[in-house]
Amino acid sequence: MLIFIYDKETKRYMYPVSDYPDNYDLPENATTVKPVDSNGVGLYDPVWNENTHSWNSLTREEWEQEHPVPDPKPTQAQQTLASLTKQVMELQAANTKQQAINANLTKQLIDLKGGH
Incomplete structure (x- = not known):
């Protein structure tokens, strides 16, 4: 099973785990929801929203402001x-x-x- 791990405190996406056993309970800082938009495109700095059980994301413009190219x-x-x-x-x-x-x-x- 493919799961997605996020930081327990900040809820920011950290990394995927592709071979998580199907018969195990998910860690409390993991989800099976992919951090992608409705078109299947990856999100900018995804953050897990426990209330909606979905990923929040920056817009491209917000991400570019936070990560300026030298x-x-x-x-x-x-x-x-x-x-x-x-x-x-x-x-x-x-x-x-x-x-x-x-x-x-x-x-x-x-x-x-x-x-x-």
Whole structure:
């Protein structure tokens, strides 16, 4: 049997239990009523209503107000940090390249001094 567990104090929906034995009494904080609307669509933050034996729900707008989506645009500080990080990486690459050039020039200089 499929049952739905809710918090004993707040009555907020917590989780389903899909294999609850049919011959057992329901826990006092459980129901067999699915937390869905009349179209079978899940509810927003469902709360069990013991008086009506049904789930109360927030509207989508209420849920979105309580759970705002953070702005995906990076802040100015994040943009500056990204730019500086890129510059450091470019300078490290240039430094590595310069070290290779210096090593090659040093080798050529040693070869020239040793050849005379």
